[in-house]
Amino acid sequence: MKKSSCFKILAKDKKTKARVGILKVRNKKIETPFFMPVATKTAVKHISSLDLEEMNCKAVISNTFILHLRPGEQLIKELGGISKFMNFKGINVTDSGGFQMYSPSLYIKSDEKGVHFKDPFEKKTIFITPEKDMQIQIDLGSDIAMCLDTMPLLHHSKKDIDLAVNRTTNWAKRCKQHHDKLQEKLKSNQKQLLWGIMQGGIHKDLRKKSAEQLSKIDFDGYSIGGLALGETIEQEMSMVEIQKAIIPENKPCYLMGAGNPVELLEAISRGVDMFDSRFPTQNARHGTILTSEGKLRIFRKEYSKDTRPLDKNCDCFVCKNYTRAYIKYQLTQEEAVGYRLATFHNLYYLMRLMEQARKAIKAGKFLEFKNKIKKIYEKADDSIKK
Amino acid sequence: MKKSSCFKILAKDKKTKARVGILKVRNKKIETPFFMPVATKTAVKHISSLDLEEMNCKAVISNTFILHLRPGEQLIKELGGISKFMNFKGINVTDSGGFQMYSPSLYIKSDEKGVHFKDPFEKKTIFITPEKDMQIQIDLGSDIAMCLDTMPLLHHSKKDIDLAVNRTTNWAKRCKQHHDKLQEKLKSNQKQLLWGIMQGGIHKDLRKKSAEQLSKIDFDGYSIGGLALGETIEQEMSMVEIQKAIIPENKPCYLMGAGNPVELLEAISRGVDMFDSRFPTQNARHGTILTSEGKLRIFRKEYSKDTRPLDKNCDCFVCKNYTRAYIKYQLTQEEAVGYRLATFHNLYYLMRLMEQARKAIKAGKFLEFKNKIKKIYEKADDSIKK
Numbered sequence: 063m064k065k066s067s068c069f070k071i072l073a074k075d076k077k078t079k080a081r082v083g084i085l086k087v088r089n090k091k092i093e094t095p096f097f098m099p100v101a102t103k104t105a106v107k108h109i110s111s112l113d114l115e116e117m118n119c120k121a122v123i124s125n126t127f128i129l130h131l132r133p134g135e136q137l138i139k140e141l142g143g144i145s146k147f148m149n150f151k152g153i154n155v156t157d158s159g160g161f162q163m164y165s166p167s168l169y170i171k172s173d174e175k176g177v178h179f180k181d182p183f184e185k186k187t188i189f190i191t192p193e194k195d196m197q198i199q200i201d202l203g204s205d206i207a208m209c210l211d212t213m214p215l216l217h218h219s220k221k222d223i224d225l226a227v228n229r230t231t232n233w234a235k236r237c238k239q240h241h242d243k244l245q246e247k248l249k250s251n252q253k254q255l256l257w258g259i260m261q262g263g264i265h266k267d268l269r270k271k272s273a274e275q276l277s278k279i280d281f282d283g284y285s286i287g288g289l290a291l292g293e294t295i296e297q298e299m300s301m302v303e304i305q306k307a308i309i310p311e312n313k314p315c316y317l318m319g320a321g322n323p324v325e326l327l328e329a330i331s332r333g334v335d336m337f338d339s340r341f342p343t344q345n346a347r348h349g350t351i352l353t354s355e356g357k358l359r360i361f362r363k364e365y366s367k368d369t370r371p372l373d374k375n376c377d378c379f380v381c382k383n384y385t386r387a388y389i390k391y392q393l394t395q396e397e398a399v400g401y402r403l404a405t406f407h408n409l410y411y412l413m414r415l416m417e418q419a420r421k422a423i424k425a426g427k428f429l430e431f432k433n434k435i436k437k438i439y440e441k442a443d444d445s446i447k448k
Numbered sequence: 449m450k451k452s453s454c455f456k457i458l459a460k461d462k463k464t465k466a467r468v469g470i471l472k473v474r475n476k477k478i479e480t481p482f483f484m485p486v487a488t489k490t491a492v493k494h495i496s497s498l499d500l501e502e503m504n505c506k507a508v509i510s511n512t513f514i515l516h517l518r519p520g521e522q523l524i525k526e527l528g529g530i531s532k533f534m535n536f537k538g539i540n541v542t543d544s545g546g547f548q549m550y551s552p553s554l555y556i557k558s559d560e561k562g563v564h565f566k567d568p569f570e571k572k573t574i575f576i577t578p579e580k581d582m583q584i585q586i587d588l589g590s591d592i593a594m595c596l597d598t599m600p601l602l603h604h605s606k607k608d609i610d611l612a613v614n615r616t617t618n619w620a621k622r623c624k625q626h627h628d629k630l631q632e633k634l635k636s637n638q639k640q641l642l643w644g645i646m647q648g649g650i651h652k653d654l655r656k657k658s659a660e661q662l663s664k665i666d667f668d669g670y671s672i673g674g675l676a677l678g679e680t681i682e683q684e685m686s687m688v689e690i691q692k693a694i695i696p697e698n699k700p701c702y703l704m705g706a707g708n709p710v711e712l713l714e715a716i717s718r719g720v721d722m723f724d725s726r727f728p729t730q731n732a733r734h735g736t737i738l739t740s741e742g743k744l745r746i747f748r749k750e751y752s753k754d755t756r757p758l759d760k761n762c763d764c765f766v767c768k769n770y771t772r773a774y775i776k777y778q779l780t781q782e783e784a785v786g787y788r789l790a791t792f793h794n795l796y797y798l799m800r801l802m803e804q805a806r807k808a809i810k811a812g813k814f815l816e817f818k819n820k821i822k823k824i825y826e827k828a829d830d831s832i833k834k
Contacts, residue, residue, distance in 0.1 A: 105778050105785035112769060133752070133777045141755055141773055149769050366519070369527055383498060383535050387527055391519045392491050398784060399491035 068255055068282050069094075069314045069335075077429040079306070079333035082420050085283075085314055087205040087255050090153050092120045093420055094314060094335035097326065097412045098155060099343060102128055104138075104148040107343055108402040109409065111150040117378070117410045118417070120152040123338045126198050126208075127159025127168075127190065131181060135201035143203025155338070156204035157318075158195050160211040160259070160287075172212065174229060192236040200244050200254060206283070209237040211259040213288045223263040231275040234258045238279050255282035257316060260305050263288060264297045273308035283314040283336075290319035290339065299328050306333045323352060323415055324439045327432040330419055342412050346404035349393055352411040356438045360390045360404070378410035454641055454668050455480075455700045455721075463815040465692070465719035468806050471669075471700055473591040473641050476539050478506045479806055480700060480721035483712065483798045484541060485729060488514055490524075490534040493729055494788040495795065497536040503764070503796045504803070506538040509724045512584050512594075513545025513554075513576065517567060521587035529589025541724070542590035543704075544581050546597040546645070546673075558598065560615065578622040586630050586640060592669070595623040597645040599674045609649040617661040620644045624665050641668035643702060646691050649674060650683045659694035669700040669722075676705035676725065685714050692719045709738060709801055710825045713818040716805055728798050732790035735779055738797040742824045746776045746790070764796035 072093075073082040083094040099106045099114070101122040106114065114122065124144060129135060138147050144154045163169045163177060170178040176191035192210045199207035210233050214226040241256045258281040262269035276284060286305050289298045298320075306315055314335045320326060321339025329337070342352060351358040353373035358365075360372075371381035372389065380389070380403045392400025415435070422431035458479075459468040469480040485492045485500070487508040492500065500508065510530060515521060524533050530540045549555045549563060556564040562577035578596045585593035596619050600612040627642045644667040648655035662670060672691050675684045684706075692701055700721045706712060707725025715723070728738060737744040739759035744751075746758075757767035758775065766775070766789045778786025801821070808817035 103778070103781050103783055104774070105783050108784040108788070110770075110785050110789065112765060132781065133773075137753060137773070140753060141771070147771075147774055149771075149774070367523060367526060379498060384496075385527070385533075385535075387519075387523070388490070388533055388535070392489070395489050395518065397489055397491050398494040398787065399496050401784065402494070402788070403496065 067250060069312065071312065073424045075331075075423045075428040076426060078331035078432075080330045080419070080423045080428045081333060081335070082423045083314065083335060085153075085335070087153060088251060088253075090120075090151075090205060092153055095326075095330045095416060095419060096121055096336060097321065097416050098123045098336065098338040099409055100338060100340050101148070103132075104129070104144060106405075106409070107347070108398065108405045109343075111148050113406060114150065114152065117406065117413050119409065119413055121155060121336075122150065122152065123155040123157055124202075124204065125159055125162075126156045126195060126202065127162045127179065129156075129202060130159070130188070130190075130198050131183060135198045139201040139203060145203065145205070153206065154204040155206040156199050156202055156208065157338075158199070158208045158210040158259075159190065160208075160213050163213065164215070174232070177210070192233040193240040196237050196241045196244060196256075200241070204254060206255045206257060207241065208257050208285060209234045209259050209281075211261060211287055213259075213261060214263055215288075216263060216291055216293055218263065220263070220265055220268070223261070223265060223268055227261050227268050227272045227275075230259065230261050230272065234276055234279055234281075238281065257281055257283040257285045257314075259285040259287040259318070260309075261288045262301065262305075264293050264301060266300070266304055269301045269304045270308065273305040277309050281313070283316060284309040285316040285318050286334070287318045289317065290321075290325070295325055295328060298325070299332060302329055302332050302334060321412070323412070324436050326412075326415070327419060327435055330423075331428065331432055342408035343405050346408040347393075347401050349390075349404070351404060352408050354411075354438070356441055358386075360386060360393060365390050372404075372407050373411065376407065376411065376414075378407050380404075380407040380410070453636060455698065457698065459810045461717075461809045461814040462812060464717035464818075466716045466805070466809045466814045467719060467721070468809045469700065469721060471539075471721070473539060474637060474639075476506075476537075476591060478539055481712075481716045481802060481805060482507055482722060483707065483802050484509045484722065484724040485795055486724060486726050487534070489518075490515070490530060492791075492795070493733070494784065494791045495729075497534050499792060500536065500538065503792065503799050505795065505799055507541060507722075508536065508538065509541040509543055510588075510590065511545055511548075512542045512581060512588065513548045513565065515542075515588060516545070516574070516576075516584050517569060521584045525587040525589060531589065531591070539592065540590040541592040542585050542588055542594065543724075544585070544594045544596040544645075545576065546594075546599050549599065550601070560618070563596070578619040579626040582623050582627045582630060582642075586627070590640060592641045592643060593627065594643050594671060595620045595645050595667075597647060597673055599645075599647060600649055601674075602649060602677055602679055604649065606649070606651055606654070609647070609651060609654055613647050613654050613658045613661075616645065616647045616658065620662055620665055620667075624667065643667055643669040643671045643700075645671040645673040645704070646695075647674045648687065648691075650679050650687060652686070652690055655687045655690045656694065659691040663695050667699070669702060670695040671702040671704050672720070673704050675703065676707075676711070681711055681714060684711070685718060688715055688718050688720060707798070709798070710822050712798075712801070713805060713821055716809075717814065717818055728794035729791050732794040733779075733787050735776075735790070737790060738794050738801075740797075740824070742827055744772075746772060746779060751776050758790075758793050759797065762793065762797065762800075764793050766790075766793040766796070 316336035321341025702722035707727025754772040
């Protein structure tokens with residue numbers, strides 16, 4: 063097994079497969095497991111890069127295809143790359159844009175060669191091949207790139223999911239080859255890293271096949287794609303277990319699209335190291351607040367006059383300065399400040415949850431920590447009473 | 449002339465009528481002249497009360513009628529008043545809501561007794577009398593209240609504007625009487641202050657009459673209403689001069705709705721002490737940036753790759769951390785972060801402009817300062833070249 067130069071495991075939990083590691087890329091490093099807010103267009107909704115720094119967030123994920131459309135990778139390249147463009151000192155990850163195959167306004171069709179997209183701004187089509195996708199991500203200058211994958215949905219036939227697995231493997235080979243070629247003259251500490259993405263729906267045999275095929279390619283990290291799409295958490299974790307057992311132990315493992323606190327901890331206990339999701343930001347805007355006492359549905363009547371902070375155990379600037387009543391009112395009025403305050407808090411909560419998870423793993427107490435958080439969230443939603 | 453207890457003039461300019469004063473209300477104080485961002489629903493769009501503190505903003509204005517609709521003054525009263533509700537340490541001013549007579553979705557009709565509004569949330573009408581308006585503002589707990597006025601528009605007939613002036617005076621008397629009664633048991637340092645609002649369109653005789661009538665009532669301050677509505681700046685300043693000459697010299701004077709830098713400085717040179725406007729916030733969202741070199745239209749093509757800050761002479765967090773190219777991209781994408789960054793900068797710019805104006809007045813150099821700024825803004829818009 064080839065040694066991974068970008069990832070080092072620092073601590074392993076004894077009762078679970080949870081581990082703490084250090085992921086290094088260029089001059090940046092981050093402790094795993096970690097959660098990445100979604101900054102599709104190089105900005106998290108309502109949250110600036112300074113806000114991310116304030117909440118000790120050290121990685122975000124942006125979208126290659128969306129940025130290719132506007133402002134274009136050449137502009138970002140010319141201005142010094144994505145990190146400089148958004149003034150973010152942390153790790154910039156880019157997703158390939160394969161996910162946009164489920165955006166009816168953008169997707170046309172795909173074949174073995176690549177994906178045909180519509181450009182919604184200009185009246186033309188765009189053909190994205192695995193090679194093209196690598197070029198765009200190199201130009202964007204993100205620290206970690208994702209392979210272009212073909213993601214099936216859960217309701218697709220097993221035959222179609224099998225085809226998607228095979229195509230994803232073929233594309234992964236092409237991505238790796240082209241990505242290596244594009245960076246062959248760079249020193250290893252200047253290189254963008256590349257993650258392979260595994261698929262397979264909720265079929266054990268296909269998940270296994272996908273993991274086996276991808277593991278033969280020496281990626282810097284491995285992503286579990288095509289989950290967090292509506293399957294049960296048991297189905298999701300069963301797929302995670304299968305693929306995690308196959309990919310190299312010393313490579314970082316990224317469960318794409320997961321952001322629910324319990325989901326994160328379950329995946330961490332199975333050895334997953336990285337996550338991203340719209341969960342905390344989208345839920346904040348819709349009035350679901352993550353707290354140390356569980357989910358708080360801020361739109362409920364009882365919070366209209368509640369002068370307590372969103373979370374009494376949180377020390378974020380929102381909880382130190384604003385009441386549930388104020389945030390609820392601003393959210394009901396669809397005022398930007400309401401979105402901002404709720405979003406900041408939810409992200410801060412997840413950053414702290416990850417920090418606590420890392421601490422628990424190091425202290426050999428992760429299982430207890432996970433069970434404690436699960437118990438809180440398994441109580442009826444919004445169980446916080448006065 | 450009765451001494452005003454809330455306002456003290458500290459310095460007067462010799463070449464103009466500009467002055468620096470201290471306005472005190474409850475335990476708060478602010479140096480005049482100053483500009484108030486608009487926080488209609490107790491939040492400036494995209495800007496929290498902590499942001500206001502960071503930009504050294506010490507007063508904001510909210511809307512009585514809008515807050516009466518939602519969340520209702522009783523809720524805000526129960527939670528400790530508007531300042532506590534929004535966690536703002538500065539001075540909270542409330543406008544009466546007379547302006548909503550130009551909101552077709554809210555206004556029904558008005559007569560000598562008061563204004564009939566629609567409640568867009570419940571299927572009922574709301575009758576706002578001067579007395580009711582005072583009660584709402586007392587309940588909101590703002591530091592400075594405005595009388596309910598009848599504001600004519602510029603195109604209204606002189607006869608209609610005359611009627612509006614007379615009605616505004618009658619309502620001002622009723623406001624003052626009821627406001628006094630509601631606070632008769634309070635100590636003077638606990639009291640909400642009350643400003644009378646003058647009208648008169650762009651008719652010199654009506655402006656004179658309105659000022660004379662209002663001056664007979666001992667308000668804590670006087671507002672010039674019904675301007676900044678599309679008249680020329682010469683017409684506007686001519687009306688300001690007429691009314692400012694009539695109202696008591698030792699009372700604060702507030703030009704409602706003015707927010708253009710040159711307009712502010714012209715009014716200050718005529719003795720105006722307070723301003724509010726959506727100008728800096730709305731313009732920010734529409735891509736017009738206020739800078740030490742004039743207006744910058746960020747949507748212009750030349751700024752797409754411009755890595756300079758919005759204003760090279762500005763030390764706000766936006767100018768220290770983000771480029772024109774990034775802010776332009778986020779604004780074109782209608783991303784909240786773009787709105788936030790542009791809005792923060794524009795407000796910061798105006799706060800600093802007011803600070804510089806106060807400094808110039810104290811140093812006896814206001815005329816030079818005003819002329820310098822005018823010269824910058826009179827150059828063609830967006831004259832900032834590379």
